[in-house]
Amino acid sequence: MTPEPAGVPSAEPLTELGFYTLAGHSGRPRDLVDEVRDAERLGLGATFISERFSTKDAATLSGAAGAVSETIGIATAATNHNTRHPIVTATMATTMHRLTGGRFALGLGRGFDGLFRALGLAPITGAQLEDVAGLLRRLWRGEVVTGHDGPAGRYPYLHQDRDFDEDIPILLTALGTRTLELAGRCMDAVVLHTFYSDVAVTGALAALARGAESVGREPRSVRVWSVLATVSDEIPEDRRLLKTVGRLASYLQGYGDLMVRVNDWDPAVLARFRADSLVSGFRGAFDARATTAELEHLATLIPPDWLSTSATGTAQQCAEAVARQFDLGVTGVILHGATPRELASVVEAYRGIRPHGVRGLPANPGRVA
Known part of the structure; x- marks a missing residue:
């Protein structure tokens, strides 16, 4: 608790x-x-x-x-x-x-x-x-x-x-x-x-x-x-996924090119993220509408070092x-x-x-x- x-x-x-x-x-x-x-x-x-x-x-x-x-x-x-x-x-x-x-x-x-x-x-x-x-x-x-x-x-x-x-x-x-x-x-x-x-x-x-x-x-x-x-x-796992994977995926939806550029990330990873069928067909923001299963799939598309820019553990x-x-x-x-x-x-x-x-x-x- x-x-x-x-x-x-x-x-x-x-x-x-x-x-x-x-x-x-x-x-x-x-x-x-x-x-x-x-x-x-x-x-x-x-x-x-x-x-x-x-x-x-x-x-x-x-x-x-x-x-x-x-x-x-x-x-x-x-x-x-x-x-x-x-x-x-x-x-x-x-x-x-x-x-x-x-x-x-x-x-x-x-x-x-x-x-x-x-x-x-x-x-x-x-x-x-x-x-x-x-x-x-x-x-x-x-x-x-x-x-x-x-x-x-x-x-x-x-x-x-x-x-x-x-x-x-x-x-x-x-x-x-x-x-x-x-x-x-x-x-x-x-x-x-x-x-x-x-x-x-x-x-x-x-x-x-x-x-x-x-x-x-x-x-x-x-x-x-x-x-x-x-x-x-201490936060339940499904909520952790929403607050980390879901949030970052939403930002990549909106202005991924700029985030990749300022962070010196690999733009090829962003291209693969955007080409994914879930991402390309999704309507709305991931941190508002994605299910836990969808967030788990998104987690496979985002490199761990991108997510490591958060405080977890x-x-x-x-x-x-x-x-x-x-x-x-x-x-x-x-x-x-x-x-x-x-x-x-x-x-x-x-x-x-x-x-x-x-x-x-x-x-x-x-x-x-």
Whole structure:
């Protein structure tokens, strides 16, 4: 049985650790309430909220997380700027900022080009992200924006409140090199991707540093979160398959070429994966619809070293994998794919080997100081 989280908050929250609430596909958004409360009792430092156009609206979930918590940091990771008017996004972030006493970071992402085209929206570009970040910061400073005509759109008039002076971090989820360089230039924090190899993490940090240095920023001023699928053997085997094989297979469905490139994996393996009759004929995401038998078949198509980019095994082994992420140079680790209750033993083991250099970070996941 998975141990219950501790009944009282930790004396020292692990502000360098986070988790994704409602990880993956979820039709029960109210589960967030217990997950955030459990995470706060366990001492996890931040909760990250992803968005799916079904029952996972980022604004609604962020408000719920803020309402049922007192200390944990909260970030969207991510929402898309092109699905809301910038004044709506700015208002959501300002409301969350004040609701949580400064614990909120607005996380943006590029999303999927094909989906946006199907919805009648233009795909997101790096120039748009940089432009909208500038717009949001101006609004949060109380400025009146008139006659804006830039990559993010044309807006005759944008304004919130001239008395505003809100310092709200902007975070970017990033996979490719150019997006990481953009984050280094103009974002406060970055979230990497699940199933990143050590090579990919190192390359991501180098790209971010290039972007930061190109505009005279100190790379260490950007908080960097790696995302580590953390699935201990306390979780039943069928669920472990879903959270590891199913999740990675879903990513390979969506943007396999990019994952292969950043991880320096063999593209021939991806080609064989795509040619498989189950993969080519499957409708929907594997981590939402695949049966256990189908997941077992998918496991034969994915090399063990691709799956080894996750934390698996005993709680102690998972904790050691988490701690090793900091050796690569990241600032935080998001334990992805498991609920706080499922992570309790891993977090307990991590406390025993917690690196000294990661302590004292702010609760807000978008800040380093």
